[in-house]
Amino acid sequence: MSVEVAFRHRFGAFALDVAFAVERACVTALFGPSGAGKTSIVNAIAGLFRPDEGRIVVNGRVVLDTRQGIFVPARARRAGYVFQDSRLFPHMSVADNLRFGWRRAPAPASEAEIARVIDLLGLSQLLARRPGTLSGGEKSRVALGRALLSSPDILLLDEPLAALDAARRAEILPYLERLRDETKLAMFYVSHTVEDVARLADEVVLVRDGRVTAQGSVFDLLTQIDGAGIDPVGAVLDARVTSHRAAEGLSVLAFDGGQLIVSQIARAVGDRLRVRIRAEDIMLAREEPRAISANNVLPAVVAALRFGAGPQAEVQLACGAARLVARITRASVARLALAPGQPVFAIVKSVTVDSN
Amino acid sequence: MTSFLTPAESQALLLSLRVATVAVFAALPFAVAAALLLARTRFPGKIVVDGIVHLPLVLPPVAIGFLLLTLLGTRAGLGAWLFHTFGIRFVFSWTGAALASALITFPFQVRAIRVALEAADPGLDAAAETLGAGWFDRLVNITLPLAFPGIVAGLITAFAASLGEFGAIITFVSNIPGETRTLPLAIYTALQMPGGEAEAARLSLLSIVLALFFMTLAEFVQRRMRR
Numbered sequence: 141m142s143v144e145v146a147f148r149h150r151f152g153a154f155a156l157d158v159a160f161a162v163e164r165a166c167v168t169a170l171f172g173p174s175g176a177g178k179t180s181i182v183n184a185i186a187g188l189f190r191p192d193e194g195r196i197v198v199n200g201r202v203v204l205d206t207r208q209g210i211f212v213p214a215r216a217r218r219a220g221y222v223f224q225d226s227r228l229f230p231h232m233s234v235a236d237n238l239r240f241g242w243r244r245a246p247a248p249a250s251e252a253e254i255a256r257v258i259d260l261l262g263l264s265q266l267l268a269r270r271p272g273t274l275s276g277g278e279k280s281r282v283a284l285g286r287a288l289l290s291s292p293d294i295l296l297l298d299e300p301l302a303a304l305d306a307a308r309r310a311e312i313l314p315y316l317e318r319l320r321d322e323t324k325l326a327m328f329y330v331s332h333t334v335e336d337v338a339r340l341a342d343e344v345v346l347v348r349d350g351r352v353t354a355q356g357s358v359f360d361l362l363t364q365i366d367g368a369g370i371d372p373v374g375a376v377l378d379a380r381v382t383s384h385r386a387a388e389g390l391s392v393l394a395f396d397g398g399q400l401i402v403s404q405i406a407r408a409v410g411d412r413l414r415v416r417i418r419a420e421d422i423m424l425a426r427e428e429p430r431a432i433s434a435n436n437v438l439p440a441v442v443a444a445l446r447f448g449a450g451p452q453a454e455v456q457l458a459c460g461a462a463r464l465v466a467r468i469t470r471a472s473v474a475r476l477a478l479a480p481g482q483p484v485f486a487i488v489k490s491v492t493v494d495s496n
Numbered sequence: 497m498t499s500f501l502t503p504a505e506s507q508a509l510l511l512s513l514r515v516a517t518v519a520v521f522a523a524l525p526f527a528v529a530a531a532l533l534l535a536r537t538r539f540p541g542k543i544v545v546d547g548i549v550h551l552p553l554v555l556p557p558v559a560i561g562f563l564l565l566t567l568l569g570t571r572a573g574l575g576a577w578l579f580h581t582f583g584i585r586f587v588f589s590w591t592g593a594a595l596a597s598a599l600i601t602f603p604f605q606v607r608a609i610r611v612a613l614e615a616a617d618p619g620l621d622a623a624a625e626t627l628g629a630g631w632f633d634r635l636v637n638i639t640l641p642l643a644f645p646g647i648v649a650g651l652i653t654a655f656a657a658s659l660g661e662f663g664a665i666i667t668f669v670s671n672i673p674g675e676t677r678t679l680p681l682a683i684y685t686a687l688q689m690p691g692g693e694a695e696a697a698r699l700s701l702l703s704i705v706l707a708l709f710f711m712t713l714a715e716f717v718q719r720r721m722r723r
Binding site for chain 2 (some may be wrong): 187188213214216217218219220221223227229230231241244245286290
């Protein structure tokens, strides 16, 4: 499972020149500001637009190679595309929308598979309805189901949450997480919302002004403070439930850099989940604080420092194999005499658990 | 109806309905093709094609009738060939009246379908393509169903306009009772006879009622289907 993308294209004054490769079946976020060229990249992968020159390989199949004159049309690429505006066929029922790609797939999904997708996305109550009668969140789910049932080689999601309000987003995100965890598909997820990326992505490709400016795992890239990446919002950690302390209403999670105590979550011991710690939610201390209300105090080492224009400073921390990032004031950095290599204690004020 | 109209008048009415029905349905595939060409493609000389499609709107119908007569008369050219090879004859036949009506009302159909095609979201077409649909598949399952209200409205408008066609029919296929004498030709004939004013008035009233009915129907269908 791999996807290689490298192409150039000129749209009037805007030039797109991108190259990246993803070597595993995972969720790759194409992240960057609006107008950076993210949608054009997924359109090129889907075959909806033909770059001036370049080469795109999906799972070993060359779908574009301008030098050899190869251009596989969109209808033959088997890219499941979930558009920002859903694009459900208004003259068909939800069931007919879902069946549209399925009917045209070279190896259509089995009845059991269809039932599984309908169940995964909670679509069973919607099948007889017309798209015009659905809410925004329901439309997104149907569009996702329609793409999945076309037996795609790859799934392309172009900001499927952008048109939704906060409540609807919260409704869809768990479905996307289940999809990530339960399917073996390579997914490309276009987003300009760092929270979505932190929650869903495994790999991140940063796109800015038509160029790929950085690429890396979400765990590394969201804690980078060298300015090449995203404004670091905080750390994303891959954690596992180790025990529940039911009497106290707490759960204990283990991650690469130690353990975290969080409010009790409805997950079984051994389950893996993703937790996020915002840069604002970490305080630093030179000495181990005793008598303190915070449940989580993690020993760490300062890995890097960055000073911005304002009074703030970003401190990247190595906590075991994991990376954290803290945003504190420059004054605090000076007072604590922080420098790379300095051991510190990270006092975690709050941990966000993305529960499915 | 029979008590209101004389047998000759009902004959003219039924003939008009038959000519208009055949005319609009025969023209439909060509109108869809022309609308697709104008709405979905870009090519050099498109403005000229657009002009030709709309020509019947502004050309004198008599000129069109004369053109058809020249082209399809059985004495020479295409008409002679069609007659001698296939036995197809348009002149002095109700099928010729239908052909003339089809040509005259063609722009009404093209316009309505084109507007519907242009209003449809091209993104739906792209979505269908990513789901594995080729161009003909998309045309039949996405594009045309979405343009359906426009197609129906175009058909009805063209049908109503077809009922009123006079100049092209009388020039091309003459005024033969029971064969080519449609409502407008029957009105004209009545006016040529002394004391025919009452008949002309009845038939004119009938024409007004028919036109009003079908125009209202076209509007209703379009509103109903747009939702």
